Amino acid sequence: MKIKFPTKKFSTALVLATAVSAATVSSMTQAADWKGWNIHNTGYPVTVAMESFIKEADKATDGRVTGRVYNGAVLGNQSDAIQMLQVGGIQFAGFNLGPMGDAVPEVNVVSLPFIFKGLDHMHRVMDGPVGDELSAAMEKKGIKALAWYDGGARSFYNTSKAIKTPADMKGEKFRVMNNELYVGMVEALGGNATPMAYSEVYQSLKTGVVDGAENNWPSYDSSNHFEVATYYSLTEHLILPECICVSVAAWDKLSTKDQVAVKKAARNSSALQRDLWAKRDTESRKKVLASGVKFNEIKDKSAFQNAMTPVYKKAVKDNPSLQYFIDAIQSTP
Ligand code: BDP
Numbered sequence: 001m002k003i004k005f006p007t008k009k010f011s012t013a014l015v016l017a018t019a020v021s022a023a024t025v026s027s028m029t030q031a032a033d034w035k036g037w038n039i040h041n042t043g044y045p046v047t048v049a050m051e052s053f054i055k056e057a058d059k060a061t062d063g064r065v066t067g068r069v070y071n072g073a074v075l076g077n078q079s080d081a082i083q084m085l086q087v088g089g090i091q092f093a094g095f096n097l098g099p100m101g102d103a104v105p106e107v108n109v110v111s112l113p114f115i116f117k118g119l120d121h122m123h124r125v126m127d128g129p130v131g132d133e134l135s136a137a138m139e140k141k142g143i144k145a146l147a148w149y150d151g152g153a154r155s156f157y158n159t160s161k162a163i164k165t166p167a168d169m170k171g172e173k174f175r176v177m178n179n180e181l182y183v184g185m186v187e188a189l190g191g192n193a194t195p196m197a198y199s200e201v202y203q204s205l206k207t208g209v210v211d212g213a214e215n216n217w218p219s220y221d222s223s224n225h226f227e228v229a230t231y232y233s234l235t236e237h238l239i240l241p242e243c244i245c246v247s248v249a250a251w252d253k254l255s256t257k258d259q260v261a262v263k264k265a266a267r268n269s270s271a272l273q274r275d276l277w278a279k280r281d282t283e284s285r286k287k288v289l290a291s292g293v294k295f296n297e298i299k300d301k302s303a304f305q306n307a308m309t310p311v312y313k314k315a316v317k318d319n320p321s322l323q324y325f326i327d328a329i330q331s332t333p
Helices: 012-029 045-060 078-087 105-111 119-126 129-140 180-188 198-207 217-222 256-290 302-306 309-318 322-330
Strands: 032-038 065-070 092-096 143-149 154-158 173-176 192-195 212-215 231-238 242-247 294-296
Touching (some): 032 078, 078 143, 105 129, 119 129, 129 143, 143 256, 173 180, 173 198, 180 309, 217 256
Parallel strands (some): 032 065, 032 092
Antiparallel strands (some): 154 212, 154 231
């Protein structure tokens, strides 16, 4: 809004007061138009939940918060999204917490392989005090997690053979998400790792730039990686929470009443996402197995788990505050 002052001289206080009240009026009348970053395609559980979130936020704030979800990472890769949230270039996003470790070191605790005992344990941790503390750490860095979504369990898949023991990873090159910890994880298992954007993985698997990658069933399916990397070995080494996150810059502009409404919309979208996730997890698994994916169930994962000791040690050495969170997660029943 442009404010025109008459040429006559005003006291600074009056000018300031006018500007402040004009800004207040403008923030009351102009809707916040939120851009939402999303890596997934139409119909994916995260996509449906994010769309439901912004729709409900719009309705519950009488249109003071309106917005749109941009699918397929058209707004940039996930590292870009984290930075854009921090500076307020985008206002909300849905993604897993894996690549967040650089910006918020405490969050790396969820990227420690096998830290969660299962999906239910992850829910209990993230919906409890530890989740609140991680959220507070993120908020200090400009990103507020309004609620947690599911991302299932990630396992390794590759083009040439089943990974039955860590020895089978030798000489194989795996794509990992953008986090040094994942490079260490693959190396501790005896393989090689290349951090790479999600959008580049399909082509890289196809042309042999990498031999494998790791992800949950729904992403293995929706990215079509199952067409080119047909061995899926159930290591379930990472259970990564995902967040519906907002930029603190956008959040702080909302009235308390609207913050309550937007948070409620996020919580509702999380219940929806978890429900859709459970269904999609089963469906995707069925679909890729029916298409001929060679499934290798690993009954005893202890060789993989034991190989992670140096990964934990290095993570704590690099960031001693992680020990507190490791203990807190491991002591959560
Ligand atoms: C998917 C996550 C997404 C990640 C992607 C990846 O939902 O946030 O960006 O994996 O591997 O499962 O990059």
